[in-house]
Amino acid sequence: xxxxxxxxxxxxxxxxxxxxxxxxxxxxxxxxxxxxxxxxxxxxxxxxxxxxxxxxxxxxxxxxxxxxxxxxxxxxxxxxxxxxxxxxxxxxxxxxxxxxxxxxxxxxxxxxxxxxxxxxxxxxxxxxxxxxxxxxxxxxxxxxxxxxxxxxxxxxxxxxxxxxxxxxxxxxxxxxxxxxxxxxxxxxxxxxxxxxxxxxxxxxxxxxxxxxxxxxxxxxxxxxxxxxxxxxxxxxxxxxxxxxxxxxxxxxxxxxxxxxxxxxxxxxxxxxxxxxxxxxxxxxxxxxxxxxxxxxxxxxxxxxxxxxxxxxxxxxxxxxxxxxxxxxxxxxxxxxxxxxxxxxxxxxxxxxxxxxxxxxxxxxxxxxxxxxxxxxxxxxxxxxxxxxxxxxxxxxxxxxxxxxxxxxxxxxxxxxxxxxxxxxxxxxxxxxxxxxxxxxxxxxxxxxxxxxxxxxxxxxxxxxxxxxxxxxxxxxxxxxxxxxxxxxxxxxxxxxxxxxxxxxxxxxxxxxxxxxxxxxxxxxxxxxxxxxxxxxxxxxxxxxxxxxxxxxxxxxxxxxxxx
Numbered sequence: 001x002x003x004x005x006x007x008x009x010x011x012x013x014x015x016x017x018x019x020x021x022x023x024x025x026x027x028x029x030x031x032x033x034x035x036x037x038x039x040x041x042x043x044x045x046x047x048x049x050x051x052x053x054x055x056x057x058x059x060x061x062x063x064x065x066x067x068x069x070x071x072x073x074x075x076x077x078x079x080x081x082x083x084x085x086x087x088x089x090x091x092x093x094x095x096x097x098x099x100x101x102x103x104x105x106x107x108x109x110x111x112x113x114x115x116x117x118x119x120x121x122x123x124x125x126x127x128x129x130x131x132x133x134x135x136x137x138x139x140x141x142x143x144x145x146x147x148x149x150x151x152x153x154x155x156x157x158x159x160x161x162x163x164x165x166x167x168x169x170x171x172x173x174x175x176x177x178x179x180x181x182x183x184x185x186x187x188x189x190x191x192x193x194x195x196x197x198x199x200x201x202x203x204x205x206x207x208x209x210x211x212x213x214x215x216x217x218x219x220x221x222x223x224x225x226x227x228x229x230x231x232x233x234x235x236x237x238x239x240x241x242x243x244x245x246x247x248x249x250x251x252x253x254x255x256x257x258x259x260x261x262x263x264x265x266x267x268x269x270x271x272x273x274x275x276x277x278x279x280x281x282x283x284x285x286x287x288x289x290x291x292x293x294x295x296x297x298x299x300x301x302x303x304x305x306x307x308x309x310x311x312x313x314x315x316x317x318x319x320x321x322x323x324x325x326x327x328x329x330x331x332x333x334x335x336x337x338x339x340x341x342x343x344x345x346x347x348x349x350x351x352x353x354x355x356x357x358x359x360x361x362x363x364x365x366x367x368x369x370x371x372x373x374x375x376x377x378x379x380x381x382x383x384x385x386x387x388x389x390x391x392x393x394x395x396x397x398x399x400x401x402x403x404x405x406x407x408x409x410x411x412x413x414x415x416x417x418x419x420x421x422x423x424x425x426x427x428x429x430x431x432x433x434x435x436x437x438x439x440x441x442x443x444x445x446x447x448x449x450x451x452x453x454x455x456x457x458x459x460x461x462x463x464x465x466x467x468x469x470x471x472x473x474x475x476x477x478x479x480x481x482x483x484x485x486x487x488x489x490x491x492x493x494x495x496x497x498x499x500x501x502x503x504x505x506x507x508x509x510x511x512x513x514x515x516x517x518x519x520x521x522x523x524x525x526x527x528x529x530x531x532x533x534x535x536x537x538x539x540x541x542x543x544x545x546x547x548x549x550x551x552x553x554x555x556x557x558x559x560x561x562x563x
Contacts, residue, residue: 002070006067006068006070006071007070009068009070009071010070010071010074012308013071013074013075013078013308014074014078016306016308016309017078017308017309017312019306019309020082020309020312020313022082022083022316023082024078024081024082025081025082025083026050026051026052026080026081026082026083027050027051028048028049028050028051028077028080028081029048029049029051030046030047030048030049030073030076030080031046031047031049032044032045032046032047033045033047034098035089035113035114035117037092037109037110037113037114038109038113039099039109040098041092041097041098041099041110042097042098043089043090043091043092043097043098043099043110043114044089044090044095044096044097045087045088045089045090045114046072046073046076046087046088046089047085047086047087048073048076048077048079048080048085048086048087049080049085049123050080050081050083050084050085052083054123054125055122055123055124055125056083056084056085056123056124056125057083057084057085057125057126057127057128057315057319057320058084058085058086058087058118058121058124058125058126058127058128059079059084059085059086059087059127059128059129059130059315060087060088060089060114060115060118060127060128060129060130061086061087061088061089061129061130061131061135062088062089062090062091062107062110062111062114062131062135062138062139063088063089063090063091063094063095063131063134063135063138064090064091064094064095064101064103064134064184065094065095065134065135066090066094066095066096069095072088075308076088078312079312082312083320084315084319085123085124087118089114091106091107091110091138092106092110093186100186101184101186102216103134103184103216104137104141104216104235104236105234105235107137107138107141107142108141108142108145108235108238111138111139111141111142112142112145115127115129115142115146115147115150116147119147119148119149119150124149125149125319126149126150126151126319127147127149127150127151127319128150128151128152128153128154128314128315128318128319129146129150129152129153129154129155130153130154130155130311130315131153131154131155131156131158132155132156132157132158132253132307133156133157133158133260133288134158136155136156136157136158137158137239139153139155140155140158140160140239140242140243140267141238141239141242143242143243143245143246143248143250144242144245144246146248150248151248151249151318151319152248152249152250152251152314152315152318152319153248153250153251154250154251154253154311154314154315155250155251155252155253156251156252156253156254156307157253157254157255157258157260157264157288158260158263158264159260159261159262159263159264159265159266159267160239160240160242160243160263160266160267160270161240161262161263161266161267162231162236162239162240162263163226163231163236164262164263164266165177165259165260165262165263166220167224167226168396168471168472168523169471169472169473169475169476169477169479169480170224170473170475170476170483170533171450171471171473171523171524171526171533172202172220172221172224172523172524172533172534173259173396173522173523174197174520174521174522174523174524175197175259175391175394175396175397175398175399175400175521175522176259176396176397176398176399177217177220178193178196178197178217178521179193179398179399179400180398180399181214181217181220182196182210185206185210185212185214185217187211187212189210189211191209191210192209193399193521194521195209196209196210197520197521197524197525198525200527200536200537200538200539201534201535201536201537202221202524202533202534202535202536203218203221203222203534203535206218218534221533221534222532222534222535224483224532224533224534225481225482225483226481226482227481227482243267243268243270243271244270244271244272245272246271246272246275247272247274247275248275249275249278249279249280249318249324249325250271250275250279250280251279251280251282251310251311251314252264252267252268252279252280252281252282253282253283253284253307253310254281254282254283254284255283255284255285255286255287255288255290256283256284256285256286256331256332256334256395256501256502257285257286257287257293257394257395257397257404257405257406258286258287258288258395259288259395259396259397259398260288261283261395261499261500262499262500265281265345265500268281268345269345276327277326277327278324278325278326278327279325279327280314280325280327280328280329280330281328281329281330281345282310282329282330282331283330283331283332283502284303284304284305284331284332285303285305285332285334286305287397287401287404287405288398289401290305290307291305291401292305292405293404293405293406293407294334294405294406294465295405295406295407295408295465296408296463296465297334297335297337297406298337299337300337302332302337302338302339303332327343328341328342328343329341329342329343329344329345331502332502333431333502333503333504334406334467334501334502334503334504335457335503335504335505335506336431336504340502340563347433347434347559347561350433350434350559350560350561351559351560351561351562352557352558352559352560353430353557353558353560354370354555354556354557354558355368355369355370355423355511355555355556355558356368356369356370356371356372356373356548356549356553356554356555357421357440357546357548357549357554357555358372358373358421358548358549359373359377359549360377360379361422362413363413364381364412364413364416364418364419364420365412365413365419365420365421365422366379366419366420366421366422366548367421367422367423368421368422368423368511368512368513368556369423369424372548372549372550372553372555373548373549373550374549374550375549375550376547376548376549376550376551376552377547377548377549377550378545378546378547378548378552379419379545379546380543380544380545380546381416381417381418381419381516381517381543381544382416382417382541382542382543382544383417383449383450383516383517383518383528383541383542383543383544384417384539384541385518385525385526385527385528385539385540385541386539387417388518388519388520388525389415389417389418389452389516389517389518389519389520390403390520390521391403391519391520391521391522392407392409392410392466393405393406393407393409393454393465393466393469394466394469394519394522395468395469395499396469396522396523397522399521400521400522406465406466406467407465407466408463408464408465409454409456409464409465409466409514411464412512415516417516417517418514418515418516419514419515419516419546420512420513420514420515421512421513421515422458422510422511422512423510423511423512424510425460425507425508425509425510426505426506426507426508426509426510426511427507428507429504429505429506429507430504430505430558430560431502431503431504431505431560431561431562431563432467432501432502432503432504432505432558432559432560432561433501433502433559433560433561433563434500434501434559434561435497435498435499435500435501435559436455436467436468436470436498436501436556436557436558436559437495437496437497437498437556437557438453438455438470438495438496438498438513438555438556438557439493439494439495439496439553439554439555439556439557440453440493440494440496440515440546440554441491441492441493441494441546441547441548441552441553441554442474442491442492442494442544442545442546442547443489443490443491443492443544443545443547444474444486444488444489444528444542444543444544444545445488445489445542445543446488446528446529446540446542447485447486447487447488447529447530448473448474448475448486448526448528448529448530448531449473449474449517449526449528449542449544450471450472450473450474450517450518450523450526451471451472451473451474451494451496451515451516451517451544452469452470452471452515452516452517452518452519452523453469453470453471453496453513453514453515453556454466454468454469454470454513454514454516454519455467455468455469455470455498455511455512455513455556456511456512456513456514457503457505457506457509457510457511457512458509458510458511458512459506459509460506460508460509464512467501467503468498468499468501469498469519469522470496470497470498471496471519471523472494472495472496473526474486474492474494475530477492477493477494477495478493478494478495479495479497483530483531485530486530491547505558511556513556515546517542517544525539527539527540528540528541528542
């Protein structure tokens with residue numbers, strides 16, 4: 001008996017396939033084997049084949065999510081009825097496969113053995129590899145060692161640069177990796193999620209709340225530096241290197257509010273030119289689950305998020321029609337309800353529009369203006385880690401989906417520890433393409449702390465919607481790969497580097513930024529003590545100061561495109 005959610009997912013698969021121009025005609029059979037991958041391990045492998053003579057194009061998937069089995073079977077049936085074989089396999093220690101479940105580390109070996117076996121079958125004509133999220137990882141990790149029968153890979157919502165998806169300047173992405181770890185620990189974890197994220201020291205949360213020590217989670221939460229050995233040797237180092245050796249056409253799918261976006265874009269940039277010349281990068285207005293997450297925004301048919309249908313058409317063109325695609329980059333421009341397409345991701349010679357922090361207009365509210373004020377000034381607020389600002393509108397969430405995306409924001413002055421800066425109405429439309437940058441001059445009375453910024457468009461009707469969130473720490477300021485010292489009350493410059501975005505700011509809208517020191521559970525709560533966040537067992541209140549005007553230029557900078 002399927003759950004309601006499973007049935008909805010299965011129905012969606014069938015509904016999307018009904019839009020295919022190829023109609024279902026073929027009968028099919030399915031079978032299961034335990035594929036020997038060596039080391040005394042056999043993996044449960046499910047095979048769907050159409051009842052056809054000769055060879056057929058074949059789709060391959062490797063997964064660790066047995067709860068999605070009805071979706072895999074529905075997808076396999078639809079492919080088979082259209083003349084394709086479909087093979088999916090459960091990763092080691094999951095879904096009936098033998099061995100112990102340890103995320104990531106066995107996927108290259110197991111995937112290589114499996115893809116070689118598939119390509120050796122006499123009924124396989126050509127192969128397309130398909131995967132989203134962890135299923136995409138299982139594809140990336142073998143993308144440089146594929147047999148010749150593998151003609152393409154369709155990989156969505158994942159990137160090969162894992163550190164980018166795990167940390168931002170020493171702060172751990174709780175809602176992605178703590179949540180995922182609790183759900184995929186290899187045994188049921190019944191602890192409260194938010195209580196788990198707040199637990200100090202985090203290094204002991206597995207034994208204290210989850211019931212068992214989890215070594216791989218402990219490695220994640222204590223490897224806070226980009227140049228730590230953990231991220232630069234072994235599996236994660238190898239994964240970063242793989243994209244530069246891929247030469248077949250790839251489809252790389254992403255969403256502006258998917259937590260793998262930044263890693264996926266970095267991965268795309270490292271592909272060899274001959275690979276990018278025949279690959280597609282597409283970024284839509286959705287989150288990790290392909291849900292459009294732009295509150296109150298409507299579309300004239302441009303929200304298209306039918307990933308199942310796109311995958312089928314991609315494989316049909318390459319595996320059946322033998323068409324080598326032309327490389328393209330295509331993304332949805334939020335606020336303009338259009339898709340823009342070009343050959344390369346980078347836009348050169350863009351303009352810049354700066355807004356400087358300025359005079360106080362009311363309690364906890366300051367101005368943003370096109371010119372820097374002449375006099376030096378500042379504002380301060382207290383940050384208490386025991387009362388963090390909760391995430392509402394974000395790009396790096398997984399568990400707390402209801403807070404993900406571009407959402408209507410709170411009114412000005414809703415908290416004493418959130419300082420808002422807002423501009424006058426803009427005089428013209430501005431199309432923002434790329435990374436929005438925020439430059440602040442700050443100090444704190446503790447030896448390490450965090451500063452967070454939310455970038456917001458306030459529409460003419462007064463409704464405000466987040467564009468991007470940014471966060472950094474004094475210990476890892478200016479994207480330092482390792483912790484650097486900070487002396488309390490020292491005035492320093494900090495640069496926030498937000499994720500890429502395509503967004504049209506409308507004439508008459510106002511620019512608003514909210515400055516605070518927490519964004520939980522999108523990021524771990526900074527304790528206001530220096531050192532590894534996961535080892536901190538206490539917290540303290542910090543006094544935060546932001547300087548602006550005169551010789552202290554604090555500002556936000558938008559990359560403006562003419563498209």
